[in-house]
Amino acid sequence: MAVFSLKRAIPNAPKAQVAAAGAAGNPLVGNFMTYTADFNRSAAIQIPTISRARDLICSMVGCLEIHQYGKQWMDDEYEDIELPDDTWFHQPDPNVTRNFIMSWTTDDLLFYGRAFWIVTSRFGNGFPATFTWVPANDVQTRDQAGPQWFGPSKEVYFNGYRLDPNDVVQFLSPIQGLLTMGARSIRTNINLDTSAERFAKNQTPAGVLKQTEGEPLSAEELSELAAGFAAARNNNAIAALNQYVDWKESYMDPSKLQLTEARTYQALEMARIANIPPYLVGAPTGSGMTYQNAQQARQDLYLFGAKPFIDCIEQTLSMNNVTPRGRYIYLDVESYLEEAQMEPDQDNAAPGRAPTNETEDDNDSTNS
Numbered sequence: 001m002a003v004f005s006l007k008r009a010i011p012n013a014p015k016a017q018v019a020a021a022g023a024a025g026n027p028l029v030g031n032f033m034t035y036t037a038d039f040n041r042s043a044a045i046q047i048p049t050i051s052r053a054r055d056l057i058c059s060m061v062g063c064l065e066i067h068q069y070g071k072q073w074m075d076d077e078y079e080d081i082e083l084p085d086d087t088w089f090h091q092p093d094p095n096v097t098r099n100f101i102m103s104w105t106t107d108d109l110l111f112y113g114r115a116f117w118i119v120t121s122r123f124g125n126g127f128p129a130t131f132t133w134v135p136a137n138d139v140q141t142r143d144q145a146g147p148q149w150f151g152p153s154k155e156v157y158f159n160g161y162r163l164d165p166n167d168v169v170q171f172l173s174p175i176q177g178l179l180t181m182g183a184r185s186i187r188t189n190i191n192l193d194t195s196a197e198r199f200a201k202n203q204t205p206a207g208v209l210k211q212t213e214g215e216p217l218s219a220e221e222l223s224e225l226a227a228g229f230a231a232a233r234n235n236n237a238i239a240a241l242n243q244y245v246d247w248k249e250s251y252m253d254p255s256k257l258q259l260t261e262a263r264t265y266q267a268l269e270m271a272r273i274a275n276i277p278p279y280l281v282g283a284p285t286g287s288g289m290t291y292q293n294a295q296q297a298r299q300d301l302y303l304f305g306a307k308p309f310i311d312c313i314e315q316t317l318s319m320n321n322v323t324p325r326g327r328y329i330y331l332d333v334e335s336y337l338e339e340a341q342m343e344p345d346q347d348n349a350a351p352g353r354a355p356t357n358e359t360e361d362d363n364d365s366t367n368s
Contacts (some may be wrong), residue, residue, distance in 0.1 A: 026118075026158050026161045026162070026163050027161065028158055028159050028161055029118050029132065029134060029158060029163075030120075030132060034138070034159050035134075035135055035138060036135070036137060036138055037135075037137070038111075038135075038137040038179075040179050041111050041137070041179060043186070043190060044111070044178070044179060044186050046190075046193075047186065047189050047190070047193070047270055048267075049189075049266075049267045049270035049271055049274070049281050049282075049283060050178070050186075050270050050274060052280075052281040052282070053270070053271065053274035053276045053280075053281050053305070054107065054110060054111075054274070056276065056280060056281070056301055056305065057106060057110060057274075057276065057301070057305045057306045057309065058103040058104075058106045058107050058110070059103065060298075060301060060302065060305075060306050060336065061102050061103065061105075061106040061306055061309060061310060061313070061331070062098075062099040062100070062102045062103035062106070063099060063336065064102070064310070064331035064332050064333060064336060065089075065090075065331070065332040065335070066085070066089040066090070066092075066098070066317075066329060066330075066331060066332075067082070067083075067085060067089065067329075067330055067331075067332055068083045068085065068086065068089070068323065068327050068328060068329050068330070069081060069082050069083055069327070069328055069330065070083050070326055070327055070328070071326070071328075083327060087129065088128070088129055088130055088131070092117070092130065092131045093120075093130060093131055093132050093133065094130055095132070096133075101117075101131070101132075101133045102313070104133055104135075105117070105133055105171060105313065106306075106309050106313075108135065108136035108171075109171060109173040109175075109309045109312060109313075110173075110177075110178055110274070110309065111136075111177055111178050111179050112136040112137070112177040112179065113146075113147065113148075113149060113172070113173045113175065113176050113177030113180075114136055114149050114170065114171060114172050114173060114177075115133070115136055115170075115171040115173075116133070116134050116136060116139050116156075116168055116169065116170060116171070117131040117132065117133055117134075117168070117169040117171075118131060118132050118133075118134055118158075118163070118167060118168060118169075119131055119167040119168070119169065120132050125324075127322065127323065127324060128169070128322055131169065134158055138158055138159050139156060139157070139158055140156075140157040140158075140160075141153035141155060141156055141157070142155040142157065143155045146180075147176060147177055147179075147180035147181075148176060149172050151172070152165070152170045152172070153165070153170065156168050156170075166321070169316065169317075169321070169322060170316070171312055171313060171316045172312065172316075173308065173309065173312050174308050174311070174312060175275065175308055178273055178274060181273060182269075182270075182273030182274075185266070185269045185270065185273055186270075186273075188266060188269075189263075189266045189269070189270060192262050192263050192266055193263070196263065209222075209225060209226055209229060209245055210245070212245065225245070264283075264284060267281070267282070267283040267284070268283045268284055270283070271283045274305070275304060275305055275308075276301070276304060276305040277300045277301070277304050277305070280297065280300065280301060280305075293340070294340040295337065295340035297340075298336065298337050298339075298340045299337060302333060302336070302337065310331050310333065313329075313331065314328075314329050314330050314331055317329040
């Protein structure tokens with residue numbers, strides 16, 4: 001991987017900032033009363049493994065700084081040249097932090113397979129100056145129904161209002177959205193959690209009330225008897241029955257239903273559909289794979305979990321509708337990985353574009 005050279009930095013020319021066409025011509029953009037939360041995502045995020053995987057991936061991407069570089073031909077190959085940051089790199093949306101907009105962009109990529117930014121203002125040269133994130137759940141593309149996306153849409157609507165495609169930055173994930181790709185596994189996990197919750201609510205073991213004598217009770221009377229018995233058990237551990245009713249404890253319990261084993265396996269399944277190493281979310285690995293230190297854990301999180309989304313964001317923001325031709329956006333992954341191996345009193349390392357083998361070379365020379 002090439003290392004940046006600062007021999008020649010190309011400064012940005014002063015640019016006047018002008019407003020875009022009313023947030024892509026949609027009056028609902030920025031009106032948070034019209035934003036909605038997806039029911040399917042709300043159900044999935046309640047699964048602890050998915051919540052943990054989401055937080056790990058999104059928090060990592062959200063903390064990465066945005067930089068850019070260019071390419072210059074040097075004798076026999078191109079050399080990466082570090083360029084000054086544009087003004088929006090530090091805060092793409094002036095109303096929220098960079099961490100917020102980058103984290104929720106990654107969230108949409110993870111759950112829906114795509115994300116959207118709206119251009120809210122432009123520089124005098126026509127390139128975007130500020131953006132705002134809109135929830136992918138509220139965006140409809142009439143030329144693509146999904147859940148597989150084939151390219152940028154030319155018919156983009158936000159809560160029923162058409163958006164100008166020229167003012168919409170469309171991030172398309174290389175991975176299909178988790179809510180559709182893992183729908184069956186998510187439903188299975190929710191059903192297991194519901195069963196576990198039902199057993200957790202019962203203060204007494206499950207059982208059957210059986211009438212032994214007297215006039216047979218109707219279905220409604222039996223239901224009232226069972227409901228009254230269950231309500232009484234929630235308030236008092238001692239029960240009293242007459243000679244006409246007998247209580248028999250059920251032999252079905254969580255251990256016989258293998259709820260514990262099933263939920264443990266589903267934790268592993270959730271890690272699989274989230275494309276994250278199981279040990280990072282506390283799921284059983286099923287092998288001898290364990291992390292050795294914080295640096296290795298961060299590298300695994302980056303390589304197996306976050307890298308597809310980071311590449312998607314970098315390459316989308318490097319397209320000619322966002323960045324001038326010849327400039328390339330990158331998220332500073334190297335600094336994130338270096339933090340894990342820094343001493344407590346060590347200064348922050350110089351930012352870089354991606355992991356290199358310099359650390360390995362240093363370790364080799366030290367060992368020798």
